[in-house]
Amino acid sequence: MHSVSADHVVLATFIFVGVFFVIATLSASHLLARSKHDEAKLSTYECGSEPVGPPWVQFRVGYYVYALLFVVFDIETVFLYPWAAAFGQMGIFIVVEMFVFIGILAAGLAYAWKEGALRWR
Amino acid sequence: MSPVLSAVLKFFAALGIMLVNGVVMIYMLRKVLGHLHIRLGPMHVGWKGTMQTLMDVLKLLTKEDVTPRAVDRWLFRIAPAVVFVPSLMAYAALPFSNTWRIVDLDTGLLYTFAVLSLVPIGILMAGWASANKWSLLGGMRAAAQQIAYEVPLLLSVLPVVLVAGTMNLGGIVEAQQGYWLGFIPGWFALNPLMWPTLLVFMIAGLVEINQTPFDMSEGESEIVAGFATEYSAMKFGLLFLSEFSNQFIMSALGVTLFFGGWTLPWIPAEMNHAFGPVIFIAKAYIGIAVMMWIRGTFPRVRIDQLMELGWKRLIPVSLVLIMLTGLFVKVVG
Numbered sequence: 001m002h003s004v005s006a007d008h009v010v011l012a013t014f015i016f017v018g019v020f021f022v023i024a025t026l027s028a029s030h031l032l033a034r035s036k037h038d039e040a041k042l043s044t045y046e047c048g049s050e051p052v053g054p055p056w057v058q059f060r061v062g063y064y065v066y067a068l069l070f071v072v073f074d075i076e077t078v079f080l081y082p083w084a085a086a087f088g089q090m091g092i093f094i095v096v097e098m099f100v101f102i103g104i105l106a107a108g109l110a111y112a113w114k115e116g117a118l119r120w121r
Numbered sequence: 122m123s124p125v126l127s128a129v130l131k132f133f134a135a136l137g138i139m140l141v142n143g144v145v146m147i148y149m150l151r152k153v154l155g156h157l158h159i160r161l162g163p164m165h166v167g168w169k170g171t172m173q174t175l176m177d178v179l180k181l182l183t184k185e186d187v188t189p190r191a192v193d194r195w196l197f198r199i200a201p202a203v204v205f206v207p208s209l210m211a212y213a214a215l216p217f218s219n220t221w222r223i224v225d226l227d228t229g230l231l232y233t234f235a236v237l238s239l240v241p242i243g244i245l246m247a248g249w250a251s252a253n254k255w256s257l258l259g260g261m262r263a264a265a266q267q268i269a270y271e272v273p274l275l276l277s278v279l280p281v282v283l284v285a286g287t288m289n290l291g292g293i294v295e296a297q298q299g300y301w302l303g304f305i306p307g308w309f310a311l312n313p314l315m316w317p318t319l320l321v322f323m324i325a326g327l328v329e330i331n332q333t334p335f336d337m338s339e340g341e342s343e344i345v346a347g348f349a350t351e352y353s354a355m356k357f358g359l360l361f362l363s364e365f366s367n368q369f370i371m372s373a374l375g376v377t378l379f380f381g382g383w384t385l386p387w388i389p390a391e392m393n394h395a396f397g398p399v400i401f402i403a404k405a406y407i408g409i410a411v412m413m414w415i416r417g418t419f420p421r422v423r424i425d426q427l428m429e430l431g432w433k434r435l436i437p438v439s440l441v442l443i444m445l446t447g448l449f450v451k452v453v454g
């Protein structure tokens with residue numbers, strides 16, 4: 001049994017020292033680089049044209065349908081992982097059970113497909 | 122050694138691998154693309170241009186860091202960290218050999234996918250914060266791609282987990298030891314039943330790391346540089362370092378899942394143990410070379426085609442593959 005807590009310390013270190021490394025790199029670049037700003041340099045780059053309208057526009061509702069579908073399927077996929085890992089130790093029953101689960105998933109996908117939620121416009 | 126000190130040392134080991142990967146892969150990409158285009162690639166700095174990327178890193182470090190006036194300042198600064206840190210964390214679970222592992226997680230596979238899927242959030246953040254229409258389009262494309270292909274990618278790996286019976290990346294490599302018919306290595310890539318799975322994994326993996334022909338989030342011929350348009354100097358450097366590093370991670374995952382990880386067939390186990398990391402990295406670089414070959418060969422696909430391929434083809438196909446593999450394992454194995 002390996003120590004779980006030691007692994008978690010490593011992962012936490014990765015997050016904190018990683019953020020620190022980013023800050024250090026950007027600061028180093030800030031110190032090394034000379035900076036001379038002017039109006040043109042600080043303007044938004046849209047191939048030389050003046051930007052027309054605000055950049056932060058609203059997106060089509062289609063994106064949110066996709067996002068909802070994604071959340072549902074992603075979570076169901078994560079449920080499949082423990083099943084797959086424990087697969088070898090269980091009887092034939094586990095196969096039947098998972099066929100039912102995947103069947104429900106496929107039915108949901110077929111429904112979304114039929115309703116046109118999968119069409120990218 | 123105290124756990125924190127050893128954790129910090131492991132961090133710098135991973136960081137070292139990541140930085141070296143970045144420098145080597147950028148040089149390699151230029152050379153490979155160059156020769157695919159029948160030109161030489163970088164030739165002037167150092168022998169055959171080998172020092173070129175090192176000089177480029179120095180250049181990026183001393184470049185002026187321009188923050189355009191219109192951007193959302195905080196998001197604009199945070200985004201490179203949100204892209205960089207998860208892609209560094211993805212090195213943690215990779216099994217470089219039977220003993221060379223930063224952490225040995227029983228959920229290693231799921232962990233790696235989880236941290237990799239944080240990267241598009243940073244890309245979306247960068248695109249949104251830039252206050253630039255090109256960037257916003259790039260960021261939204263990255264989010265849409267991620268949404269469409271995370272599911273097929275996760276599903277495509279399930280048959281491997283089914284056969285290996287573990288999510289531990291090291292365990293998956295162990296499951297590929299031994300031979301079929303006495304001489305064919307037990308790699309999943311050599312099992313005809315796994316070929317469709319491998320194909321789905323390759324497509325979904327390329328999309329997930331925004332590689333050509335699926336790099337619509339960058340799409341330099343249509344939206345300038347996509348999410349990175351307004352980034353300059355080291356912020357740009359970090360964004361691209363993590364892009365290259367994700368390419369390595371995906372290739373290394375493919376090697377682990379399908380191509381026997383750190384092992385080579387027909388040589389004694391002690392040799393595998395001794396040269397594990399070298400074999401592993403060499404195999405990962407073969408995968409990267411294939412990705413670069415694809416990059417130099419295929420045109421970019423259209424976003425609507427990409428989305429339909431993901432939801433309407435790859436997901437149903439991988440669901441069927443999971444059921445078939447499950448049945449096969451229970452009936453035959």
